Amino acid sequence: MALTLFSDESIVTTIYPRHRPCPVCDSDNATHLYTNTMTPIGGLDMSYQVVNCADCGFIYASELPESASYEAYYRELSKYDVMTSTAKIRPVDQVRMAAAVNLCVPHLTADALIIDIGCGHGALLNAFHTAGWACLYGIDPAPEASAKANALFGLQNVQTGIVRQAPQLLPLDQAALICLTGVLEHLPDLRTDLAALIKDLNHRAMIMVEVPASERFTRTPLEPYGEFSLEHIQYFSTQSLDRLMAELGYVRKAGEIVALSEGVTDSLFGLFVRQEPATADMPYNPVGLQDYLTLSGQLMGQVIDTIIQCNARQLVIYGAGSHSARLLPKMAAACIAERIVGIVDGNPNLLGKMIGRHQVCSSADLGQWPDATIVVSSFGAQDAIAEFIGRQFPNPILRLYP
Numbered sequence: 288m289a290l291t292l293f294s295d296e297s298i299v300t301t302i303y304p305r306h307r308p309c310p311v312c313d314s315d316n317a318t319h320l321y322t323n324t325m326t327p328i329g330g331l332d333m334s335y336q337v338v339n340c341a342d343c344g345f346i347y348a349s350e351l352p353e354s355a356s357y358e359a360y361y362r363e364l365s366k367y368d369v370m371t372s373t374a375k376i377r378p379v380d381q382v383r384m385a386a387a388v389n390l391c392v393p394h395l396t397a398d399a400l401i402i403d404i405g406c407g408h409g410a411l412l413n414a415f416h417t418a419g420w421a422c423l424y425g426i427d428p429a430p431e432a433s434a435k436a437n438a439l440f441g442l443q444n445v446q447t448g449i450v451r452q453a454p455q456l457l458p459l460d461q462a463a464l465i466c467l468t469g470v471l472e473h474l475p476d477l478r479t480d481l482a483a484l485i486k487d488l489n490h491r492a493m494i495m496v497e498v499p500a501s502e503r504f505t506r507t508p509l510e511p512y513g514e515f516s517l518e519h520i521q522y523f524s525t526q527s528l529d530r531l532m533a534e535l536g537y538v539r540k541a542g543e544i545v546a547l548s549e550g551v552t553d554s555l556f557g558l559f560v561r562q563e564p565a566t567a568d569m570p571y572n573p574v575g576l577q578d579y580l581t582l583s584g585q586l587m588g589q590v591i592d593t594i595i596q597c598n599a600r601q602l603v604i605y606g607a608g609s610h611s612a613r614l615l616p617k618m619a620a621a622c623i624a625e626r627i628v629g630i631v632d633g634n635p636n637l638l639g640k641m642i643g644r645h646q647v648c649s650s651a652d653l654g655q656w657p658d659a660t661i662v663v664s665s666f667g668a669q670d671a672i673a674e675f676i677g678r679q680f681p682n683p684i685l686r687l688y689p
């Protein structure tokens with residue numbers, strides 16, 4: 288458990304004992320790049336340090352919350368289990384799923400058994416079903432995953448569980464393809480979890496991976512420090528993903544970086560096959576994040592200036608996720624956090640939870656602050672949120688990005 292020291296009501300200093308060696312090469316020789324201070328949400332302080340492995344060049348988060356905090360976060364605060372219809376699959380996710388299916392299909396036989404680890408509601412499995420595959424299994428930590436996958440897509444074999452439970456809950460030994468899309472960047476026990484997964488696979492099974500491509504972190508427009516979310520604690524380049532998979536005995540058969548829509552980080556895809564013996568001895572060739580950190584620092588400065596220049600005495604923050612968890616400590620450092628009178632969010636899992644000293648309210652509660660300016664604390668959903676608020680409330684709205 289984390290040791291939390293309360294010095295007064297508003298200042299919480301949390302010391303986490305979870306120092307990690309490099310999740311790719313297991314060396315314990317990293318240099319500090321950035322301290323990602325996050326306001327606690329629902330009692331969980333998800334702050335961490337971003338570090339750079341001096342031996343293989345991988346960039347990852349260390350000094351983490353315990354694994355139990357991540358499990359609690361995904362169980363209690365995750366927004367992935369609130370989709371209500373297939374029509375709500377975002378266009379960017381349609382592009383990602385099409386890329387995943389196109390990458391794998393040339394290498395699959397018609398009777399291939401496909402397992403999606405971290406399958407959400409089963410949208411990717413459904414994409415494989417549409418492409419002609421029928422033996423489809425999945426697992427996801429969101430409590431509603433199993434029921435939603437069945438209700439939305441008629442998928443019978445989606446289990447609710449974490450990656451570590453996959454060997455007990457899924458027919459891993461029969462799989463022709465394991466899909467890990469948007470998963471590896473999340474796992475606090477990356478090497479252990481992957482090794483447990485791979486142990487039960489047959490030697491012909493392929494592994495398809497999709498992660499945010501750190502080669503593209505500086506593509507603008509970008510959310511300052513947006514890659515350092517509550518959930519993303521590994522930052523892969525093509526080289527470091529290949530290195531990780533080589534450490535596990537796999538080699539890349541196919542792959543590409545897929546461009547996604549503006550404001551969304553491009554995806555790195557790789558399809559990996561077993562190779563004996565493993566060849567993990569790869570050159571040190573890191574993709575640095577210094578440009579990304581510099582750019583993020585400049586942009587965050589502009590965001591704070593925008594709030595300072597708004598003369599409103601009362602601010603309500605719209606958004607209680609990663610963006611706000613990162614923004615609130617920066618506002619506190621600029622001595623403007625005391626103007627915040629409330630925080631609202633549209634994610635029902637966050638309602639009633641504490642973010643820092645504020646209890647998260649529903650957007651329906653905005654009427655209780657008629658004199659407040661509403662700060663849209665989101666990068667990707669800024670316009671949609673501003674339009675949503677503007678239709679229902681007369682309050683001034685402050686956007687943080689051009």
Ligand SMILES: [Zn+2]
Nearest residue numbers: 309312340343
């Ligand atoms: Zn390393």
